[in-house]
Amino acid sequence: MSNPTSDKKYLGAARRIFTHLAETVDANICIRLWDGSYIPLGDNAKEQWHIAILGPEVLGAILRKPTLENILRQYASGNVDFCGGDLIAFYEVLRNRGSRSRGVSSSQMKKRLKKGYLLREALPLFFAKKADTRLSHQFRGDDIGRRKNARDEKSFIQFHYDLSNEFYSLFLDPEMQYSCGYFTTWEQDLEQAQRNKLDMICRKLRLQRGDRFLDIGCGWGGLLCHAVEHYQVIGHGVTLSQKQYDFALEKVRRLGLEDRITIELRDYRELTGEYDKISSIGMYEHIGIANYTSYFDKLYSLLRDRGMMLNHGITRRAKHSKRQFARVTLGRRFILKYIFPGSELDHIGHTLSKIEACRFEVHDVEAWREHYARTTRLWCQRLEANKNEAIELVGEERFRMWIAYLAGVSFAFQDGSLRIFQTVATKHAQKGPSTMPPTREHLYL
Numbered sequence: 001m002s003n004p005t006s007d008k009k010y011l012g013a014a015r016r017i018f019t020h021l022a023e024t025v026d027a028n029i030c031i032r033l034w035d036g037s038y039i040p041l042g043d044n045a046k047e048q049w050h051i052a053i054l055g056p057e058v059l060g061a062i063l064r065k066p067t068l069e070n071i072l073r074q075y076a077s078g079n080v081d082f083c084g085g086d087l088i089a090f091y092e093v094l095r096n097r098g099s100r101s102r103g104v105s106s107s108q109m110k111k112r113l114k115k116g117y118l119l120r121e122a123l124p125l126f127f128a129k130k131a132d133t134r135l136s137h138q139f140r141g142d143d144i145g146r147r148k149n150a151r152d153e154k155s156f157i158q159f160h161y162d163l164s165n166e167f168y169s170l171f172l173d174p175e176m177q178y179s180c181g182y183f184t185t186w187e188q189d190l191e192q193a194q195r196n197k198l199d200m201i202c203r204k205l206r207l208q209r210g211d212r213f214l215d216i217g218c219g220w221g222g223l224l225c226h227a228v229e230h231y232q233v234i235g236h237g238v239t240l241s242q243k244q245y246d247f248a249l250e251k252v253r254r255l256g257l258e259d260r261i262t263i264e265l266r267d268y269r270e271l272t273g274e275y276d277k278i279s280s281i282g283m284y285e286h287i288g289i290a291n292y293t294s295y296f297d298k299l300y301s302l303l304r305d306r307g308m309m310l311n312h313g314i315t316r317r318a319k320h321s322k323r324q325f326a327r328v329t330l331g332r333r334f335i336l337k338y339i340f341p342g343s344e345l346d347h348i349g350h351t352l353s354k355i356e357a358c359r360f361e362v363h364d365v366e367a368w369r370e371h372y373a374r375t376t377r378l379w380c381q382r383l384e385a386n387k388n389e390a391i392e393l394v395g396e397e398r399f400r401m402w403i404a405y406l407a408g409v410s411f412a413f414q415d416g417s418l419r420i421f422q423t424v425a426t427k428h429a430q431k432g433p434s435t436m437p438p439t440r441e442h443l444y445l
Helices: 004-025 056-064 068-076 087-095 107-113 115-126 152-162 166-171 190-204 223-231 242-254 289-302 322-326 330-338 346-357 369-385 387-394 396-415
Strands: 030-033 039-040 048-052 079-083 210-217 232-241 259-266 276-283 302-314 360-367 416-428
Touching: 004 039, 004 056, 004 115, 004 210, 056 068, 056 115, 056 232, 068 079, 068 330, 068 396, 079 087, 087 360, 087 396, 107 152, 190 223, 190 259, 190 302, 190 330, 190 369, 190 416, 210 223, 223 232, 223 259, 242 259, 242 276, 259 369, 289 302, 289 330, 289 346, 302 346, 330 396, 346 416, 369 387, 369 416, 396 416
Parallel strands: 030 048, 210 232, 210 276, 232 259, 276 302
Antiparallel strands: 030 039, 048 079, 302 416, 360 416
C-alpha cells in the first residue's frame, strides 16, 4: 500500500524537475506521471504524444542511473511507455523541437540546466524503492565475443535467429529477406524493394546458367531460390540457425528445387570444394573484426580463379583512432546483450584493406545507407502493426526490445552513424585481365 505523504512528495519533486527541463528542451511532448497528470515539455507540447512513467520508483531508477541501457530496460519492462503513435513517429515528434530550442546543441542545453536545483529536487526520488527491471531475455555468455578462439558462433546466431520463424514473418517480406532492400524509388513497398535487391545481387555477381553459387549465411533461402529459379545456377547454402535451416529446406522442397539447391546446417569454416560465385549477405557483421583475415582467406580458397565474391554488410563511421573506434558504446552494449551477441561492425576502409590483403581485387563498392534506413523503418512499423501476434509469440518484453532496436537502427542509418556497403571483388590468382566488363551497364538493364 502506497504512503500518501511520500507519494505527494514524489509527485511534487517530479513536477518541479520536468517543469525546469521544459524551460530548456522545449520539446513537443508531455510527461504523464503515475497519477495521470501531464506536464508539457515545451510551448507546443500535445498530450497525445507523451512519455508515461509507471511510478516514482521508475523515475528514481532513471535518475540514479541515467544511461541509455537503463532507459531501454525500463521501456522493455513496461515501466516507461512512449505513447501517441509507433516508436518511430514518436521519436520524430521528439526530434522536432520548438522554436526556443531549435539550433541549440545538446551541450548548450546542458549548460542551461540548473544542475544544483535539479539535484536538490531529485533527492527524494533517489530514495524511492527500486523498480523491477529484471529481463528474462538476454545473452548469458560473452556477448562481446572479442576473444578470437572463444567465440561461440552457433550460440550467437541461434540466440538471434532462432527466436521464431513466425515472429520474423510478421515484419519481413514473403521471401523472408532479413537484409537491406533496394528502392528504385522511395515510394516502393518492401516486397518490391526486396525483389530488386535479390536481382541486383545476382546481376552484380553476373550469375549465369550452370554457375556453382555459394551463399554463406543463407538465412531462410530466399536468395538461393531466386538465383536458381531466375538465373539457372546450382546453389549451395550454409547457416548455423536451426530455424532458418528447417524453413529453407522446406521452401526448396516446396518449389521442387532439390536437384539444384543443397543447404547445410554447418559452419562456413568447414566448407570445401570450389565455386564460381559467392555471396555473403549480412554475414560478416557476425564474425568479429579479428577474424576477417581467416574469413576472407576462406572465401578466397573456395573460389575458382576469376571467381566473384559479393560482401554485403553493415559498417560504422571511421574514427580518428583505433581506441576510439573500438569503444563499446551504450547503444551497442544493449544490442550485444539483448539482440545481437557477438556482432561487431567495421568501417569500410578497414574492410576493403582486409579484402585486398587476402588477394582479392576490389571492383565495385556501393553505399546503401538510406535504403536500409527505409527498410528498417518499414520493418519497425510492420512489427508494431502486428503487436498482438508478436506478443503472443515472444512475449511483451521481447517485443518491446525489438521495436526499440528496429527504431533505433533506422534512425542510426538515417542520420549516418551506421552505413552499409556492397563490395564486389574477384579472385585474382594469376596475372592478366580480370574478365570483368568495361562498364556497369549490366547492373541497370
